[in-house]
Amino acid sequence: MALAEIGALPGGGVDRQALSPGETEAWRLVIAWGADAGMEPSTDPAGNLFLTLPGRDRALPPLVMGSHLDTQPTGGKFDGAFGVLAALEAAQSLGAIPARDVTVVAWMNEEGSRFAPGMMGSEAFAGVRPLDDILAAGDAAGTTVAEALAALHAAFPAIPRRPLGFPIGFYLEPHIEQGPVLEQRHAPIGIVTGIQGKKTWEMVVQGQEGHAGTLDMADRHDALAAFARMADAMFREVGTTDSIIKLTIGLVRMEPNAPSVVPARLTFRIDLRHPDNAVLDAAGERLEVLAATHAPPCTVQVRRLVDAPSNDFDPGLRACIAAAAEALGHAAMPILSAAGHDARHMAPLCPAAMIFIPCRDGVSHAEHEWAEPAHVAAGAAVLAEVAAGLVLEPAA
Amino acid sequence: MALAEIGALPGGGVDRQALSPGETEAWRLVIAWGADAGMEPSTDPAGNLFLTLPGRDRALPPLVMGSHLDTQPTGGKFDGAFGVLAALEAAQSLGAIPARDVTVVAWMNEEGSRFAPGMMGSEAFAGVRPLDDILAAGDAAGTTVAEALAALHAAFPAIPRRPLGFPIGFYLEPHIEQGPVLEQRHAPIGIVTGIQGKKTWEMVVQGQEGHAGTLDMADRHDALAAFARMADAMFREVGTTDSIIKLTIGLVRMEPNAPSVVPARLTFRIDLRHPDNAVLDAAGERLEVLAATHAPPCTVQVRRLVDAPSNDFDPGLRACIAAAAEALGHAAMPILSAAGHDARHMAPLCPAAMIFIPCRDGVSHAEHEWAEPAHVAAGAAVLAEVAAGLVLEPAA
Secondary structure, three states: OOHHHOOEOOOOOEOOOOOOHHHHHHHHHHHHHHHHOOOEEEEOOOOOEEEEEOOOOOOOOOEEEEEEOOOOOOEOOOOOHHHHHHHHHHHHOOOOOOOOOEEEEEEOOOOOOOOOOOOHHHHHHHOOOOHHHHHHOEOOOOOEHHHHHHHHHHOOOOOOEOOOOOOOOEEEEEEEOOOOHHHHOOOOEEEEEEEOEEEEEEEEEEOEOEEOOOOOHHHOEOHHHHHHHHHHHHHHHHHOOOOOOEEEEEEEEEEOOOOOEEOOEEEEEEEEEEOOHHHHHHHHHHHHHHHHHHOOOOEEEEEEEEEEOOEEOOHHHHHHHHHHHHHHOOOEEEEEEOOOOOHHHHOOOOOEEEEEEOOHHHOOOOOOOOOOHHHHHHHHHHHHHHHHHHHOOOOO | OOHHHOOEOOOOOEOOOOOOHHHHHHHHHHHHHHHHOOOEEEEOOOOOEEEEEOOOOOOOOOEEEEEEOOOOOOEOOOOOHHHHHHHHHHHHOOOOOOOOOEEEEEEOOOOOOOOOOOOHHHHHHHOOOOHHHHHHOEOOOOOEHHHHHHHHHHOOOOOOEOOOOOOOOEEEEEEEOOOOHHHHOOOOEEEEEEEOEEEEEEEEEEOEOEEOOOOOHHHOEOHHHHHHHHHHHHHHHHHOOOOOOEEEEEEEEEEOOOOOEEOOEEEEEEEEEEOOHHHHHHHHHHHHHHHHHHOOOOEEEEEEEEEEOOEEOOHHHHHHHHHHHHHHOOOEEEEEEOOOOOHHHHOOOOOEEEEEEOOHHHOOOOOOOOOOHHHHHHHHHHHHHHHHHHHOOOOO
């Protein structure tokens, strides 16, 4: 709740954009909490934040746990923040010097709302995307990641830098489910089996501006009319696929966007998800065909942004989570993650897994996003139990 | 060209929004030009600017001529500006004291791009819309007309105020055609018969935001998906009406407008025009039905903004324009105005008419809008000839 005051919105939600003054303030708060628990802050060239509880053998690759501190423009209190704070709590509660370093992480720009696409910090760390590409990305005001990151880093001049991609022993990410399944099944713990595949595009419909009162319909190159044809056809198309495919056109920018001017240009983003990679690929191809088919007399530029297939999390860690939940008396169930998470990019580097807790009515990316305190505590306790099992000697 | 430097855009166009610092600068320039010609500036509570050349009998209602100084966000050099400057030129060129006052007018916010809908100044003057409604309208940044107008008036403290709706003897408005007809017919002068009818709406599609990766399509209230259905259906509908109906959705605002959030709300503006009032009314009703039909599971709020039927200009003044064009050797033809103009609101108050000149390729509301100097001169000369006929004694 203290963290949610940073970027608080009147409706109870949070607007804390990546690399914003709000994120600077959030760093300050969690660094202070980490310091109270004997944890050392560090960062890397991609703006990821690490808080490390030193272990006995500092040469061993650390146990890394966490999530992200940025939110959607009208986001909630739990998406991302729960993962970072549960990790901090789990590290603090170990009660003994761990066998290896235990590092809490807050990945840079998971949400992708200020700078697109998201998961920039984990992508850079894992080498999925070149750092230079990420640093060059700009927000709507023209500020680049490089500029915003320099401002963030300048606020913390004393914090040491680590390289991208340092070795990791294990990775654990706690998160709210962002869907209704755990709540409906009365299971406070979700053992995440994997993350559904996701593709995103930016498409630009180029038409020609003109006067709304004088230009004949037959002579128009109306970017909005072409977009309406495309978007309607795309929604109809996915409607015939199956009930679990998900299509979102979440961002639209029109130019010049004046009431009596025929729109000259419309830029939009598509987000398509499905757990079956073959279905996802086929649907993605059909969307590209529909864009090309419905564009004339306008033209359309199609740029693929994200192409992330489905993945499976580590079976050993999933078994540890199941055992910890059972030991603590919390009902648990396997669940597929419909949302993307930074853990996607850690899974190829080391054994990785995720722990989900329920959120009310499955609502997320919204101001009234909510998780019950009992579920928050259960998730943090299971994480702490798994962490203790990984880094503490069994009691004699 | 000097006026077009105020708000000049890199592509050759002009962005000079109503009641902006740019309009303040434009007032300063035309007031100075008017002063050089012995004209007295005044304004009214709606922010209209008047420059008056005093006549012999100041009790007679004046001849008023002009147009507007504001532009679209990516507008051209001629739309509006030509009318004001041609009127200034015609008044200057009379060469004798006129029988009655000759007043050049620049109406406030004709374009309606910063504050919607447009023609606020002439509507307030004619009593078509209450001044309080107009003063309360806000721009995208939340600034009201009242606030922006106070700033404009504060820049000209010495200028006297006149009441709204003072009596007018005759009204003449020169303007570029904003369509291709005069250019195609090689006629430098268009004698405007009337203005086609126009209806505008603001519609707000209300859905529910949610996570793009987790919320099942069947459970979504996606404001963009509903809008795409509506907009596509509306364009198909007008496509079956006739070839001269015109439908534009020129402005779209989506919230929260983030790539991985299901859109919660989409606000858009519709502009519908047709010269036949019965066709316009019927098509307008069908658009409202389509909005309601395609909204579910979202809801739609429908607000009518402008409902302006077609009108006819004064036959006597049209005959004067024809005679003046013939006397000066400029080919002239009758033409219907497809675009709306402030003259629409003067026509019920006094004999009113409009003079059109060609613009290149019929393009307007665009940076490359252009009118040939010869046509600009012809339009101003015909206006001056008509004005002289109305306010000067015939030579003995």
